[in-house]
Amino acid sequence: MNEPARHSARPPVAIQLVKVNKWYGEFHVLRNIDLTVTGGERIVVCGPSGSGKSTMIRCINRLEEHQTGKIIVDGMELTADLKKIDEVRRDVGMVFQHFNLFPHLTVLENCTLAPIWVRKMPKREAEEAALHYLKRVKIPEQANKYPGQLSGGQQQRVAIARALCMNPKIMLFDEPTSALDPEMVKEVLDTMVALAKDGMTMLVVTHEMGFAREVANRIVFMDEGQIVEANAPEEFFAHPQHARTKLFLSQILR
Amino acid sequence: MTMAEGDLAVTELHFVRHEQLPPKPPPAHMRGTLGWMRENLFSSWFNVALTVAIGLLVAWVAVELARFLIIDAAWSGTDRDACREAVQHRPIGACWPFAFERMPYFIYGSYPIPQRWRVDVFFVLLAIGIVWLMAPRAPRKNWGALYFFIVLPIASFILLHGWELIGLPAVDTVLWGGILVTIVVATVGIVVSLPLGILLALGRRSRMPTVKMFSVAFIEFVRGVPLITMLFMASVMLPLFVPEAFEPDKLVRALVGIALFASAYMAEVVRAGLQAVPRGQYEGAMAVGLRYPHMMGLVVLPQALRITIPNIVNTYIGLFKDTTLVYIVGIFDFLHTVEVARIDPKWATPVTSTTGYAVAAIFYLIFCYGMSRYARAMEARLASGRQR
Numbered sequence: 001m002n003e004p005a006r007h008s009a010r011p012p013v014a015i016q017l018v019k020v021n022k023w024y025g026e027f028h029v030l031r032n033i034d035l036t037v038t039g040g041e042r043i044v045v046c047g048p049s050g051s052g053k054s055t056m057i058r059c060i061n062r063l064e065e066h067q068t069g070k071i072i073v074d075g076m077e078l079t080a081d082l083k084k085i086d087e088v089r090r091d092v093g094m095v096f097q098h099f100n101l102f103p104h105l106t107v108l109e110n111c112t113l114a115p116i117w118v119r120k121m122p123k124r125e126a127e128e129a130a131l132h133y134l135k136r137v138k139i140p141e142q143a144n145k146y147p148g149q150l151s152g153g154q155q156q157r158v159a160i161a162r163a164l165c166m167n168p169k170i171m172l173f174d175e176p177t178s179a180l181d182p183e184m185v186k187e188v189l190d191t192m193v194a195l196a197k198d199g200m201t202m203l204v205v206t207h208e209m210g211f212a213r214e215v216a217n218r219i220v221f222m223d224e225g226q227i228v229e230a231n232a233p234e235e236f237f238a239h240p241q242h243a244r245t246k247l248f249l250s251q252i253l254r
Numbered sequence: 255m256t257m258a259e260g261d262l263a264v265t266e267l268h269f270v271r272h273e274q275l276p277p278k279p280p281p282a283h284m285r286g287t288l289g290w291m292r293e294n295l296f297s298s299w300f301n302v303a304l305t306v307a308i309g310l311l312v313a314w315v316a317v318e319l320a321r322f323l324i325i326d327a328a329w330s331g332t333d334r335d336a337c338r339e340a341v342q343h344r345p346i347g348a349c350w351p352f353a354f355e356r357m358p359y360f361i362y363g364s365y366p367i368p369q370r371w372r373v374d375v376f377f378v379l380l381a382i383g384i385v386w387l388m389a390p391r392a393p394r395k396n397w398g399a400l401y402f403f404i405v406l407p408i409a410s411f412i413l414l415h416g417w418e419l420i421g422l423p424a425v426d427t428v429l430w431g432g433i434l435v436t437i438v439v440a441t442v443g444i445v446v447s448l449p450l451g452i453l454l455a456l457g458r459r460s461r462m463p464t465v466k467m468f469s470v471a472f473i474e475f476v477r478g479v480p481l482i483t484m485l486f487m488a489s490v491m492l493p494l495f496v497p498e499a500f501e502p503d504k505l506v507r508a509l510v511g512i513a514l515f516a517s518a519y520m521a522e523v524v525r526a527g528l529q530a531v532p533r534g535q536y537e538g539a540m541a542v543g544l545r546y547p548h549m550m551g552l553v554v555l556p557q558a559l560r561i562t563i564p565n566i567v568n569t570y571i572g573l574f575k576d577t578t579l580v581y582i583v584g585i586f587d588f589l590h591t592v593e594v595a596r597i598d599p600k601w602a603t604p605v606t607s608t609t610g611y612a613v614a615a616i617f618y619l620i621f622c623y624g625m626s627r628y629a630r631a632m633e634a635r636l637a638s639g640r641q642r
Contacts, residue, residue, distance in 0.1 A: 118543040
């Protein structure tokens with residue numbers, strides 16, 4: 001009677017990184033990264049620039065290749081096998097610092113492109129789903145505009161909707177608010193908080209410590225390609241252990 | 255609130271605005287035709303001098319052209335006497351009777367006269383295809399593409415070359431000539447070079463070494479050789495290697511040469527466009543799970559081609575004019591028919607050659623300027639939806 005029970009339960013591990021190493025030429029960007037993310041967990045990754053945090057999350061959907069170690073996403077190990085990479089990318093949504101919306105397509109077309117061509121969804125159904133997610137990020141009225149006609153904050157919310165349209169199990173955010181004008185940061189963070197409250201598994205590279213405090217289960221601090229410290233947010237902010245963590249926090253929390 | 259707020263320089267430490275400043279129209283010297291002229295034509299002494307100099311130059315050229323083409327031109331007559339100053343006792347410009355009489359030859363070459371309706375039908379079919387594909391509001395573009403790329407080539411071949419079974423006598427391509435040949439060569443070059451150029455450009459950027467090496471070698475070889483050499487090789491060297499029975503038609507050989515030549519140039523144009531698409535677009539496409547063909551076809555190429563429209567059209571215009579080089583291998587394109595006609599003793603006058611070349615210039619100008627205008631309109635149309 002044990003077997004069916006184990007099958008019906010959601011696999012608790014969403015992402016697993018085991019001794020992951022990566023080099024750019026001679027430069028050792030990721031050094032022995034070990035990280036396990038369980039389903040529904042929200043993890044904020046922070047650290048100084050050049051610490052490898054973006055590279056790490058970009059390895060998770062194989063925008064970057066790691067050279068040694070194992071990355072297992074949703075039970076699938078990432079190797080050179082293109083089929084597996086495609087499968088992982090379908091299940092992992094990503095939001096970029098510079099939005100990377102497709103400027104030649106309308107907001108709606110941006111959202112329906114992948115469902116139609118990758119998931120082979122009928123156009124009508126894809127559009128309905130897209131409008132649903134555009135409502136969720138609170139800009140359904142912009143559906144027929146082009147990205148260039150929207151503000152930065154609106155573009156980033158479209159990018160979030162576009163990722164959600166693929167119905168991902170995991171969402172990666174790579175500094176989603178760093179390229180935004182200050183008055184637009186909040187609308188994007190609010191969208192992300194709402195997403196977190198719905199139980200999405202999230203891995204967020206950000207310097208928004210307010211956001212980290214509010215939604216993260218865990219904060220991972222990286223420096224020089226290594227994970228230096230990881231902890232629950234209250235502990236992380238109140239009692240940082242490592243000297244570099246303390247230095248970093250003292251610099252960003254004036 | 256003692257002073258009008260709009261005039262107040264903010265010198266105090268504490269300042270709070272109480273009323274919104276209304277927008278005012280720009281000053282008078284910025285408005286209207288006069289304002290525009292002052293701004294753009296006569297803003298400085300240097301600008302005034304340039305305006306006057308260019309104005310004089312344009313006036314001079316325009317007057318001379320009008321004199322030659324219209325005012326002094328001969329408009330009717332049946333032979334060279336109509337265009338000779340000695341006979342007409344007045345200065346003679348263009349000899350239009352010559353152009354009118356030889357126009358069928360300019361259009362059809364030596365295509366048999368009873369069969370020339372087939373060429374006319376071909377022109378109409380081609381025009382339908384072009385309008386269908388290029389008019390922004392034309393319906394059913396996918397049917398239009400099917401028509402243009404599948405139906406039209408087959409129909410044109412049957413129509414122009416002939417098919418005895420349905421009662422169309424064969425017309426050897428040796429007899430083809432004039433605008434017919436120019437249009438056929440240019441259309442085939444234009445239609446083949448873009449897809450082939452895109453493939454070569456993608457190949458050149460490919461990670462697969464063999465594909466990349468083949469593309470680079472092809473592009474660099476073809477670009478390193480003059481078109482005339484390509485045509486000579488196609489028409490003179492090919493027969494040396496191929497048994498006579500399989501030897502392709504002379505026109506086909508020239509078509510292949512021109513199409514390959516244009517493809518190599520197109521490949522480099524497209525590659526420049528591909529390089530201008532930011533890395534983030536590739537990543538955005540990959541992150542939503544698109545595979546390579548979809549990523550390229552739906553995300554990258556539409557943007558790359560849009561950026562390269564001016565260069566693509568530039569290549570097309572160059573190609574259109576390069577078609578005159580088929581003359582070298584003995585094919586009677588439009589310019590070649592003009593060349594032959596202008597030395598006809600029946601029309602031997604001092605202005606016959608000039609008239610013939612004027613006809614050629616007007617023909618090429620209309621087509622090239624037409625392409626250029628269409629490209630400008632497309633750019634404007636594509637830019638309008640997505641200004642930043």
